[in-house]
Amino acid sequence: MRKCIATVSVSGTLTEKLAAIAAAGFDGVEIFENDLISCPLSPEQIRDRAAGLGLGIDLYQPLRDFEAVGPATLEHNLRRAERKFRLMERLGAGMLLVCSSVSPESADDDELAAEHLHALAELAARHGIRVAYEALAWGRHVNEYLHAWRIVRLAGHPNLGTCLDSFHILSRGSDPIGIEAIPGDKVFFLQLADAPLLAMDVLQWSRHYRCFPGQGGFDVAGLVRHVLNTGYQGPLSLEVFNDVFRQSDARRTALDAMRSLIALEESLDRREPGPVIPTGFAFTELTTGTAAAARTPGPSAGDTFTPAPGEAATLVGLLAALGFARTGAHPTKPVEMWEQGEARILLNATGTGAALAAIGLETPDPAASARRAEDLLAPVLPRERAPGEAPLEAIAAPDGTQIFFCRSGRADHPDWTGDFAGEPAPPTVSRPGPVTATPTPPTPPPPGCVTRVDHVALTQPWHHFDEASLFYRSVLGLRPLESMEVPQPSGLLRSRAMAGPDEAVRMVLNQARVGARQTPWQHVALACDDIRSIARRLRAEHPGLLLPIPGNYYDDLEARHDVGPEIRELGLLYDRDEHGEFLHLYTITVGRIFFEIVERTGGYRGYGAANAAVRLAVQHARGPGAP
């Protein structure tokens, strides 16, 4: 389908907007009147600029407060419209959007409104222009899409049709199935926007919080299906007013917008996307920094659990203390593999410090997963490999995290883990004394070992949170679960959990503080079946490794729940929902990284968000650079 976007949806001047929209591959634009008014180019120059970029001007918008007025105002409004039609001819725009009136002067009189719109359409016809009448959700008398259609039908002019807007329809809770009452050739235009489900004044909601389809809570695809069932042949056009998008880089926003339409089209097919959806974590890759790398003060707590020459050694010691064993090293790159249960962690001795650089995901067909990601405008990473190494398909997420698609340990696919199968190279980093990480294949895990990765938590720059949500949702097939606002010393942390089919891949996206310049903490949560054993062993052998939890937390926990003294003694955190219980603990932070150990029982579905406030306060108190 033809894909358009309203110029109001992205930032910049009109010429900057057009360039960004064209670069993202759109076919056309809706020109928002204010953008034209502020533009130094003449309408003819704007027309030529758009054409040179391969963009049609599908709609000019909006004409406001036109219909159902007194005779003098009607005369004024027709004069006003006549000037706009002349402008549109110069611009080469063939359709005008008319919003239902919000003026106190307008009458609640469908026949009068129809008569006036007929006159407008008649005038438009003389200029070869068509008029699309839309019910604003906050229109004074006309605020339901079927009401707008009733008036359009009453007017009965070939140059008059209706414009449907998913926000105006879904924000009022109207059932979109009624769209199928409208003949497809009378649906002149379709505007699409999603929005988070908020209980607020609909005008403010529309003006500030619209987002691209797939980023909010509306069933936009369901609405589009009804529109297509009418026989509608026009474009899918995004019209989004969003405070964050208005401030963000126009080219990035336009790509995000295009991704939302591609994902929407895919979901319209109702076809399963094929063997492309990840089925589990293959690995997480952490950079450890190099000795030579310039070190700047990071968010590290500073008081790591054992004196160590740097973050690399601290991370190695931490993994060993958690029960991971070094099981291999890459023959040509400074990368080691560490394993425990099904959890694999790659330590990469590059970068400027401890950080999460990449996530490997198992999929049935890595090449197909990468192709689909590329179709969804994910940048594909260059595939550098030495002869004999297994191919690895990789893309970049909006936050810079590398996503690898893997098929590990299957006979039908080259196995990337084979690249780590040889004798590990000599340790690239020294390890502290008390830790015994053997450079041999894994010994049987101790009781209470880590079984696999439970989830990975990534913090997103504040102005790319919706973009990241859509990316992980569409490219990795994760569906959004609970959204939380967690109090932390420097503000409320917005947090959204997402999970794929069978919860095999879980991720948590956190939103960095508004205006924060430093990219903050990421963490890897490791699942186990017996967290008490792990906590007991760590308390005995590495007491400084665990993030200390205030006694006041346990006083409150014991007042609210019947929990035994063991929780306090072991320094665990506790949560429960209607399904089960959640026990967890956090390690100290190394560079930008920390680990969480979690045990879920009885089908607990959350992420311990209730305890995140305590963690954040303790992390804040221990060091600078809280996210």
Next chain:
Amino acid sequence: MRKCIATVSVSGTLTEKLAAIAAAGFDGVEIFENDLISCPLSPEQIRDRAAGLGLGIDLYQPLRDFEAVGPATLEHNLRRAERKFRLMERLGAGMLLVCSSVSPESADDDELAAEHLHALAELAARHGIRVAYEALAWGRHVNEYLHAWRIVRLAGHPNLGTCLDSFHILSRGSDPIGIEAIPGDKVFFLQLADAPLLAMDVLQWSRHYRCFPGQGGFDVAGLVRHVLNTGYQGPLSLEVFNDVFRQSDARRTALDAMRSLIALEESLDRREPGPVIPTGFAFTELTTGTAAAARTPGPSAGDTFTPAPGEAATLVGLLAALGFARTGAHPTKPVEMWEQGEARILLNATGTGAALAAIGLETPDPAASARRAEDLLAPVLPRERAPGEAPLEAIAAPDGTQIFFCRSGRADHPDWTGDFAGEPAPPTVSRPGPVTATPTPPTPPPPGCVTRVDHVALTQPWHHFDEASLFYRSVLGLRPLESMEVPQPSGLLRSRAMAGPDEAVRMVLNQARVGARQTPWQHVALACDDIRSIARRLRAEHPGLLLPIPGNYYDDLEARHDVGPEIRELGLLYDRDEHGEFLHLYTITVGRIFFEIVERTGGYRGYGAANAAVRLAVQHARGPGAP
């Protein structure tokens, strides 16, 4: 009155919060439970820390979902409360806040609620603790303050009273006059918060948008008067949940909070504040930069109206072109005075570029104005002057602008203008060729001259906008007028106009883009009676001086209003309201500064905000660094 604040109102850990609150001069705190839970100090250590800072712990809050439940839950809740009372004894907190239940388990049964609160109060009495019951605006059954009072009276226990919260009362539109039905000794606590008037879900409104009294739209002082009429003897306590305050520096927020309470107390007196309120502009002072100053690329358009060696010369030429004359120079400082009509502009050859550094305001008693500002926690600037110079009282605004209080040209007060009365020093900056600014006393102004300063517009960092609003409102006696959101290429610009009595002092506060690092444009708007003459002369003599307005603007203006072709020919902008018309024009930007010329007719009250979007788009297109 005793002044308190809830720890949730400021950012940081509990110990950071206590330090900031004490530094701002508060008498006590409400400890918010989450802050205590996350604190590594024991309750006794927190008690000692607060005492050492001179802070009482006036309230511990909140206990939620307590009343009107089944027997098993009541038993659990009383056990929970017993643990909280033991904690409060260790903490030295004598009062517990209980919020009306939001639980679906709670019954709509006043007698049951009263019975349960009686049992709670009985338990509290054994610990010497009092219980304050508050109606949450979103409580399940109890959400009106008089309903909470009904239940408290029904319970009839000496250790049970009610807590009143201005947000919970005013957000529901309840009439606070009913407060006078409550005996003062049963009002156990008074929490204060203001909020902007928004139409949104009250819980979200409360959680994100509360602000300090005087920053929002509620009549908080009116409510407090009703409370005082009951005989209430307790503290005024601020409880504000605000996304921005949570992210801001705690000490600055605490000072802002204290200023709001001082201003509130002043307004409670209903006394006129005396001869301290400014009655007009005495001057605006612009820095021009020094030749030696390091220049960094600023938001300057770059294409100034005449080739000039720098911003200093450009500013001088601009003033001269606008009809200002150089009328004096300071004998010891690199400062010149320029005058036209009643408008005085001081050019100060310091700083790193053209910027607005200071505003001089006429007041009947400068020393009294400065004393009052100091009472309102405004930093007083050091008074450096040479022998023989007139004294000038000055304070610093939150954005760093210096505010001088002046009494110009009156026999009863030393006249600061006398310091500029001598022969001007040789020009400190060279002026461009076409400009003829005579270093002699002012000649009679040409027809269509500037008469005075209409308003000054200052841009505030995004996270200090509410603080600045309260500062200018309380310290300068300005009342807030229209608030606008103006579309600009990089987002929506929040803008608030303020004016003093008789509109003699008008200011506009603009909010810089979220996360913006660069402090953006300020401007001085100059009033005149014949803007057409000024525009005609400038177009003829200095065509490059005016900000060019796109032709599309005039096409749209002429479609909407009956305006003559002169508006377009002269490059003026036009607005009107129900009172009259507004014609204005903008100059190009020099450094961070530009000028506006305005002509108001027929009592027009606005600021031409409808045209600001066009200006911002043109400024954005002409150069980097848009605000």
